[in-house]
Amino acid sequence: xxxxxxxxxxxxxxxxxxxxxxxxxxxxxxxxxxxxxxxxxxxxxxxxxxxxxxxxxxxxxxxxxxxxxxxxxxxxxxxxxxxxxxxxxxxxxxxxxxxxxxxxxxxxxxxxxxxxxxxxxxxxxxxxxxxxxxxxxxxxxxxxxxxxxxxxxxxxxxxxxxxxxxxxxxxxxxxxxxxxxxxxxxxxxxxxxxxxxxxxxxxxxxxxxxxxxxxxxxxxxxxxxxxxxxxxxxxxxxxxxxxxxxxxxxxxxxxxxxxxxxxxxxxxxxxxxxxxxxxxxxxxxxxxxxxxxxxxxxxxxxxxxxxxxxxxxxxxxxxxxxxxxxx
Amino acid sequence: xxxxxxxxxxxxxxxxxxxxxxxxxxxxxxxxxxxxxxxxxxxxxxxxxxxxxxxxxxxxxxxxxxxxxxxxxxxxxxxxxxxxxxxxxxxxxxxxxxxxxxxxxxxxxxxxxxxxxxxxxxxxxxxxxxxxxxxxxxxxxxxxxxxxxxxxxxxxxxxxxxxxxxxxxxxxxxxxxxxxxxxxxxxxxxxxxxxxxxxxxxxxxxxxxxxxxxxxxxxxxxxxxxxxxxxxxxxxxxxxxxxxxxxxxxxxxxxxxxxxxxxxxxxxxxxxxxxxxxxxxxxxxxxxxxxxxxxxxxxxxxxxxxxxxxxxxxxxxxxxxxxxxxxxxxxxxxxxxxxxxxxxxxxxxxxxxxxxxxxxxxxxxxxxxxxxxxxxxxxxxxxxxxxxxxxxxxxxxxxxxxxxxxxxxxxxxxxxxxxxxxxxxxxxxxxxxxxxxxxxxxxxxxxxxxxxxx
Numbered sequence: 001x002x003x004x005x006x007x008x009x010x011x012x013x014x015x016x017x018x019x020x021x022x023x024x025x026x027x028x029x030x031x032x033x034x035x036x037x038x039x040x041x042x043x044x045x046x047x048x049x050x051x052x053x054x055x056x057x058x059x060x061x062x063x064x065x066x067x068x069x070x071x072x073x074x075x076x077x078x079x080x081x082x083x084x085x086x087x088x089x090x091x092x093x094x095x096x097x098x099x100x101x102x103x104x105x106x107x108x109x110x111x112x113x114x115x116x117x118x119x120x121x122x123x124x125x126x127x128x129x130x131x132x133x134x135x136x137x138x139x140x141x142x143x144x145x146x147x148x149x150x151x152x153x154x155x156x157x158x159x160x161x162x163x164x165x166x167x168x169x170x171x172x173x174x175x176x177x178x179x180x181x182x183x184x185x186x187x188x189x190x191x192x193x194x195x196x197x198x199x200x201x202x203x204x205x206x207x208x209x210x211x212x213x214x215x216x217x218x219x220x221x222x223x224x225x226x227x228x229x230x231x232x233x234x235x236x237x238x239x240x241x242x243x244x245x246x247x248x249x250x251x252x253x254x255x256x257x258x259x260x261x262x263x264x265x266x267x268x269x270x271x272x273x274x275x276x277x278x279x280x281x282x283x284x285x286x287x288x289x290x291x292x293x294x295x296x297x298x299x300x301x302x303x304x305x306x307x308x309x310x311x312x313x314x315x316x317x318x319x320x321x322x323x324x325x326x327x
Numbered sequence: 328x329x330x331x332x333x334x335x336x337x338x339x340x341x342x343x344x345x346x347x348x349x350x351x352x353x354x355x356x357x358x359x360x361x362x363x364x365x366x367x368x369x370x371x372x373x374x375x376x377x378x379x380x381x382x383x384x385x386x387x388x389x390x391x392x393x394x395x396x397x398x399x400x401x402x403x404x405x406x407x408x409x410x411x412x413x414x415x416x417x418x419x420x421x422x423x424x425x426x427x428x429x430x431x432x433x434x435x436x437x438x439x440x441x442x443x444x445x446x447x448x449x450x451x452x453x454x455x456x457x458x459x460x461x462x463x464x465x466x467x468x469x470x471x472x473x474x475x476x477x478x479x480x481x482x483x484x485x486x487x488x489x490x491x492x493x494x495x496x497x498x499x500x501x502x503x504x505x506x507x508x509x510x511x512x513x514x515x516x517x518x519x520x521x522x523x524x525x526x527x528x529x530x531x532x533x534x535x536x537x538x539x540x541x542x543x544x545x546x547x548x549x550x551x552x553x554x555x556x557x558x559x560x561x562x563x564x565x566x567x568x569x570x571x572x573x574x575x576x577x578x579x580x581x582x583x584x585x586x587x588x589x590x591x592x593x594x595x596x597x598x599x600x601x602x603x604x605x606x607x608x609x610x611x612x613x614x615x616x617x618x619x620x621x622x623x624x625x626x627x628x629x630x631x632x633x634x635x636x637x638x639x640x641x642x643x644x645x646x647x648x649x650x651x652x653x654x655x656x657x658x659x660x661x662x663x664x665x666x667x668x669x670x671x672x673x674x675x676x677x678x679x680x681x682x683x684x685x686x687x688x689x690x691x692x693x694x695x696x697x698x699x700x701x702x703x704x705x706x707x708x709x710x711x712x713x714x715x716x717x718x719x720x721x722x723x724x725x726x727x728x729x730x731x732x733x734x735x736x737x738x739x740x741x742x743x744x745x746x747x748x749x750x751x752x753x754x755x756x757x758x759x760x761x762x763x764x765x766x767x768x769x770x771x772x773x774x775x776x777x778x779x780x781x
Contacts, residue, residue: 138677139674139676139677139680140676140677140680141677141680142636142637142673142677142678142680142681142684143633143636144633144636210706210707210708210721212704212705212706212723276704276706276725276741277686277706277721277723277741277743278683278686279683280679280680280682280683280686280721280743281676281679282675282676282678282679282748283745283746283747283748284675284748286708286745288708289708290708290709290710290719291707291708291709291710292709292710293709293710293711293712293771293774293775296705296707296709296722297767297770297771299705299707300705300724300726300767301763301767303703303704303705303724303726304726304736304763306703307700307703307726307727307728307736307763308728310700310701310703310728311700311728311729311730
């Protein structure tokens, strides 16, 4: 054979755990120490398989009569021999193996600038968070000015962000082998800054356009934001199957949004009781013209029809209830 | 604004008569003749009250509302006979459950001699909290009404005797003094300085010669011996009306709706007739009702420590027009609140936050699914007047319908001036049980009157 091949041991998530360089014609794989590639997996036979070069088929892996057999990755029926072209992964016992030849193409070198940009992005996000948090506090501060009012929420926010980031870093470490703390932190912080921007826009439009209906549905956007955040964290752990991840995350967010909407539409939920003239901003942020008195009361008049409909529908319900006990 | 509510509740007379205890008192006595009792030679009464009570005793009733299915009392009050054919007067609030839910409740009386029997509801007067009931027996002695016209006929200080069955302890007579009509009350009420207690509702208050001056109706909670009577004249006219009707109404629920609609129409007409006066608030002026039956209270936060960063000067005017409709429904309040709020050292955003916080506290109470639909609201920036002498307003409007009373709504309006980032006038209006279009017209008129001070 002569030609060098690399035997790669893969994790469940197809990340490389170990690499063995082999230059012999026959590569023997098993748990025993007389093999070329020793695998510490109790479900692997002492002499489990061997890789040979076949004149016609190229590299072939053959089962050497093991108990648990030889499988192509993700397949359920055992095979005696597998041709190893096309970057195939095989499974023996609980171990996944991949064979690569020396001419296997690799990705071009990544420029170091990109990493530096990540650093700048993270620094910018931290700076934005540190600036926006007290600004938000300050704009709504109506009590005695006290430093603790600014420090405490910052502390709380830091704990939440760090906790969230640490959680994802641990998941990332477990499933991808590396914590990627900076990347997860950047994602978390962009979520925080994104929420503030979103909340600001909703507040300004809710007040400026007198859209009373906007506030109860603010949570909808928040769920979307959380879903996007979770997706980005999942994507950071491993880029495989993005559609499945997106689908799961969207389904969960969709369920949360649907619950919120159903709650709001519930006639007894009382959407209208809670959010009338609730959020004030300086009058300069009015984005719409003044409604004429006639137009305003015209719209108020339209509520009457709605109220009368409410009265009709619900009255029947109680009328039935009160009449029930009569003889 | 929340402290204002505490004051407001202090000023509201609370209806009495809502106690439920098992009856115990038992006695018997002869039926007296007609009205004016005369001292008996055999056993000379030692006091005027003893004489009045001896004569009144066979004419008094305890009126009990029973849950029809259980046959037990759910509410007790008092009443008194006013005719030989078995008609008696009591309060509407004593018989309200029967009027509104005839399938669930029925009425029963207990006389001072322990005899009991059934009562039929004949007529109600929602506005004056009165009802006429018919006993299942006739021929008992009865009370006559004092015919002196009020308020000048009965002098202040005249001794009156109030009777009834307080707290189910047995029939009782209470001495007190007459103090004329209650001032600044929309509903005519006599002020009686005597101890009226729960259970005495619907009982008579009589002069020393045993003629009915008024019907016990309410006491002021949190005060001493401040009690209220419905003037006897209203009872006499309701009695006449009940006699004139050949058949009593069968559906008192509808009758309550009709009377409520008539009552509120009069109330809002009188509100409009009384007119409004412009009251200054900082650089603004806002309308307040000139009707005498409004009580206004002012409140400021300027004396708070730590020094508030925005000062609030608020005036709340509430009408003294609460009307009892059911145990869980009193309506008819009209309320105006104007708050002038000025920033001390808050910037524009902080001042806006301050306003938001104030407003979150200001939407009073929940709603009852039984009587009302949920609120429907609308808000916008409004140019509320044709003249140039007025600020732009942010107006919010909420209304809910009374489910059983057609074209009656509770309406809340809040208007906030939008011409400055450092001071505002917040006007809140609350109209209970008003017609929708009447509510709009009134609101429109009041919003137009929110102006810069001239």
